[in-house]
Amino acid sequence: MNKVIRWRGMLAFFGFFAVLIAIVYLFAAPLLRFGLTTGLTRANGAEVNISSLNINWSPFAVELNMIEFTDPETPELNRFQAERVSFGLDLLPAMIGRVYIDELTATGIAMAVERSRPGRIRADYIAEREAAGNPTWGERFTELGFDFPDVNELLERSEIRTPQVIDEAETRSRATRDDVQARREDLPASSVVDDYEERLRELREQRPRSIEEFERLRGQLTELRDDMRSDRDRVIAFKDSVENAYEQVSTDVRQLRDAPGNDLQRIRQLIELDNDAISDIAGILFGPQVQKWTDYGLIAFDFVAPLLQSEAEEEPSRWEGRFIEFDDGDQATFLIRLAHTSLTMADIDIDLRWDNITWQHERIGSPTTYALSVTETPYWRSLSADGNFFINEAIEFSGQQQWALLGAELAAQTLLEQSNLRVDLSNAVLDSRGDIQITNGQFSGGGAVNMQSVQLNTTGERTWTRLLGQALDQVNAFDLDIGLGGRVGSPRLNISSDLDNQLQTALTGVMQEYAGEQLAEVRAQLEAEVARAMADIQPRLDQINELRTLAENREARIQGLLDEELDNLRDSALDQLRNRLGDQLRGRIGGG
Amino acid sequence: MLGMLARFFKALNSESGPWAIAWAFVLGMIIGLTPLLSMHNLIILFLAMSLRINFSGFILAWLFFSGVAYVFDPVADYIGEALLEAQALQGLWHSLYDNPVARLFQFNHTITLGSLVFAILFAPVWLFISYYLVVNYRKRVQAWFLKLKIVQALRSTKLWGLYQRLSTLRGGSV
Known part of the structure; x- marks a missing residue:
């Protein structure tokens, strides 16, 4: 045995691994804490802290204490934190x-x-946000250029037209008067008409005794008629010119009288804020808050989306090899069968139950569901929310979420803080209901927020901030309609509200009142100028009117002579001549 | 490194069994050709440390075949891919995939499987080649080397005698 086995080597091998296992055992908690912190920071886009991590080896369990997720948009805040996760x-x-x-x-x-x-924000998160280029609500306020012009600016912009109207009216009335005066020389004098009457009376008294006398008489009559017609035409021409002059000057006088009113009306129109100028106010004031609520509501999707992306990243290389998966697709690689999360809001613990947390729902055959329900508390009458989501093998999201929050009292908070304006919400009661859907990773739907007992306070030193404050004081209740769009991981909000219309009306009213005081002086000045001009123009108009009357009378006298006396006179002379000729003829026949 | 090389040549020139050196070459070849951080290499390391093989030879073979592996990896990748995608073996792979121990051995990694299978199949051939090389080295190269006049001159010096005594004191045989 000793010829084959090297006992010292075997002992060294086991000793080495015993030391290795001891090191892992001793340092597993810090190593795991480091790995989790790094991975979660990557997913969160900003610093994640875990104050301590404990491991229990049998059965294997992990306990995390005080986990903090920095809000990448507001690094001074934690977007999410948990005191204990086990x-x-x-x-x-x-x-x-x-x-x-x-x-x-x-x-x-x-x-x-x-x-x-x-907390520190990851550089790639900042780069992504800058590339997206969506302006923040504060930037949108600056872009809007929301400002009230002062009255002097308004007077410059409104191009006061009254002085110009006065000049034009005076020039025209002067020219018209000169024109009428010039034609006045052509108007036959009254003595001329008297002369016609005299000539006519003489002709009337004549008794033609012969054809020759009649012809002479007729010649004189024709001459008289031609003279009268010529003078009548001059009178008509004069009358027409006086009529035109009268119309012109009357129009000028009307324009002159209307000019100050028109100018003030134009200034008031400039004061009225159009819909475009004010359409984003609700979004600007409540957008950040709604954005924050929405971010919290969709926080689960923010974490799942990057995990799904990282699953899709794999590039095989002959030099590095690749792992070939023999996944039958019947087992999930990540599954939390049941999770109890306790959410602390305003000293109230809200239990949120989750079932089947995974991103491989097709494998387990059911979606992730979550439900939250809280009865009456000092802060709201009722709150309920539930939803589910399902991610298929093609990594397509689908799901839905609905909520109802009734009688929630909002805490005092700052809605907008700019260098020259600050808007604070001191009180509001909120009702909100909503229903959102996710189809193929795309959000749709939205919610409604009804705000009542609203008290908004505006702080600022400039005049327009004071006026905005006065207008906001008039708003006590309004609705916000929140539309949700965009993709999972990058939701996009669209906020519309009747607050915009209310604010537009209130601001216009406030501005009119403010401007009214300052415009009274302007009105008085313009009206004085018009009155001064009218003092010159009105006598001219009266004079023209008198000339018109004169021309009409003179035309009537001449036309009367022409229409009646001349025809009658000719017929009378003709009858006399006929009678006389008849008498002579009968005398000669009877005497013979 | 030079010390290890010296120890290896000393073993090669000593009375150590040629099989002990040949087996060291085989184990070094397996650990060198396959990815280092694999579970099966723990077994190879355990055998190398526990069995009376020439450890210096094992280390040198490991280093040599680690260099060869840089060129060999694409070939191993092809072999592993062919095996893992072979229809006849799909049942085996699927059953192993659900086994955590098998997964720890990274059987489903193309280069790991390809290089390991190649190394195991090549091991008997390499064992006999190694044995042949060791035996023939001793028979021909060592004999020719010792016959060199300069070597004989060196071995007859006092310095060589001193070195031999020191080596004996340090337990020089491997």
């Missing part, structure tokens, strides 16, 4: 990558808890 594990299957946990317990789970020091 679970038993089948060790042999675990060594070949099959993790089976019969029961996992997590207590003291809390979200958005301040860290003792800010």
Whole structure:
């Protein structure tokens, strides 16, 4: 036996492995803690801390104390933390990558808890976020350029038109008056019409005794008619020009009177905020909060998504070889059959039960389900939520989640903090119901949030922040509609609300009131200018009106003479001539 | 390294059995050709340390075949892949896959399986080749070497005698 076996060598072999096992036994906990911290930090995108880890070897169980997941968006906060997580594990299957946990317990789970020091964020997470390029809600507020113009700016922007209207009206009325004056020289004088009447009276008194006299008389009559017609046409031309002048100056006077009102109306329109300018206010004020709630609600998916991606990464190489899987697909590689998690919210422990946590649901034939139910507490009347998700072998997510939260009293919190504006929510009661679906990894659906007894406080030194505060004071209740889109791991929120409309109305009212005081002086100044202009223009209009009346009278007199007297006179002269000729003819026949 | 090489040549030139050296070459070949961090290599190491084979020869063969393995890996990969994808063996592989112990041996890794199977099949051939080389070395090369005048001159010096005595004191035989 001694010729074959080298006893010292055999002892050295076993001694070496005994030391190795002892080292593993002694350092397993720190090694596992290091591995878990590294892996979870990679999945989380920011620092993960585990304060201590204990291992029980028989039966094999692990206990983790104080696990903290830094929020990558707000490194000062933990997006998730648990005071204690414990679970038993089948060790042999675990060594070949099959993790089976019969029961996992997590207590003291809390979200958005301040860290003792800010956590480190992974560089690749920052790079991904910058590549995505989605602006934060705060950046959207800056992009919106939300600001109130002051009254002087408004006066500049609104292009006051009253002085221009006054200038134009004065210029036009002056030109019109000159034009009318020029034509006034062409208007036949009253003596001319009197002369026509005299000439007509003379003609009327004449008795033609012969054809020759009649012809002469008719010639004089034709001459008189032509003169009268010519003068009538001049009167009509003058009357037309006066009519036009009157219309023009009347229009100018109307425009002049309306000009200050139109200018002020234009300024008020500038003050009214359009829908586009205010459409994101609800998102800006409540977006970060809703985003945070949504992130917490979907935190499980955030962790599962990177795990699925890492499963898909495998590149075979002839120099490195590859593992060929002989997986019959009937056993999951990771399964937590039952998990009890205790969520601490506002001193209330909420039990959340999970069944069948895995990402290989086709293998176990059932989805991961979770349910939460809490009865009345000092902070809300009722809260219930449940959901499930199923991931198939093609790594496609499907599932759904619904919730109902009634009568939740929101804690005082800052909604928006900018260099020159801070909006705080001091009180609000919230009801929320929602239903979201996941189909092929794509979120759809959403929820409704009804806010009541809302008290918002605005702090800021600029005038517009004071006005915004006044407008927000008028908002006591509103609804938020939250639409969820995007893919699992990168959800996208769409928030719409009647808060935008309410705020638009309130802001416009507040601005009108504020501007009204300052615009009164502007109105008085414009109206004084118009009154001064009107003092010049109105007499011109009256004068034109008088000329119009004069022209009408004169036209009527001439036209009357033309229409009636001349025809009658000619017919009368003709009749007289006929009678006289008849008498003479009868005298000659009778005498002979 | 040089000390190990010297010990190996000393063993080669000594009265150590040629089979002990040949077996050392075989075990060194297996551990050298296959991926180091594999469970079966624990067994190889255990045999190398527990059996009375030439340990220096084992280490040198291990180092030599580790170098060969860099070139040999693609071939091992082909062999392992062919075996693992052979229809006739699918039942065996599937049953082994659900066995945690078998999985610890990484039987489903192409290079590990391919190199191990090749090494085991090549072991008898390599054993006899090694034995033949050792025996013929002693018969021809050693005899020719000892006949060299310069070697005979060296062996007749006092320095050589002193070295021989020191080696005996250190338990020089391997």
